[in-house]
Amino acid sequence: MRARDLAQHFPTVTVDSDAMEAVRLMAREQLPGLIVCEANGRPYAVLPGSQILRFLVPRYVQDDPALARVYDEKASDELISKLVNSTVRDLLPNKPDIDEIPVVDGDATTIEVAAVMARAHSPVAAVVENDQVLGAITVRHLLDQLMPSA
């Protein structure tokens, strides 16, 4: 099997997309993460769900989750309001290491796809041909395809 046979339709967002809309898309389509493209369509990064939480939760609370107790329940539930007037670029880690973007070309074999996702600890890899995203492969779909029938 090659990456292009494994690729499934996967919605993409751009670095300038509205953050709230992007997170809503991820939740609604039950995606493990988002593929973020530049304005020209080239993949720029994969944004896993846990990275969105890193943006929402203040750094000192991440360092010591017990400090979350200083927030009352209402303030805690309003965490998401930080997405208002933010873009997807704001959600991304600073200076993403370009090497670590999980992208494969259509010819990649399953082991290459697996290696790229393993290396980047990513739940999804983008399949790219001619600088455009053809689709994506999730860890779950890859494992499902590799698994012998029960």
Add this chain to the structure above:
Amino acid sequence: MRARDLAQHFPTVTVDSDAMEAVRLMAREQLPGLIVCEANGRPYAVLPGSQILRFLVPRYVQDDPALARVYDEKASDELISKLVNSTVRDLLPNKPDIDEIPVVDGDATTIEVAAVMARAHSPVAAVVENDQVLGAITVRHLLDQLMPSA
């Protein structure tokens, strides 16, 4: 909202579960990862899908995915056979840092749940009461619950 209200049913496996069965469960139930318990039911680790790929793909290929080209397509598709006669314990990283297991108690607020997942880069957190797993919260479900209605 509190963790116990957000918790959803989530199948667990133990460190001694058959690795192939565990991965099949994850693929079939479309889970972002597996909650791994000790024999006594206490949560021991969360195993995200990308960690399973880290077990399957030889280290030197992870370090340089281009080396995957030495595998032909058939050998690549047979990657999964490494799961035969393995247990879930084999899939886990060595000496997991006990601090980094994404576990919250039923009383935790949403920000505490978010902080624990963000810190561990985990797609899921286990909700525990009286040393037993009550259920789990995925990043996706947490974001979905926090999101204002469209």
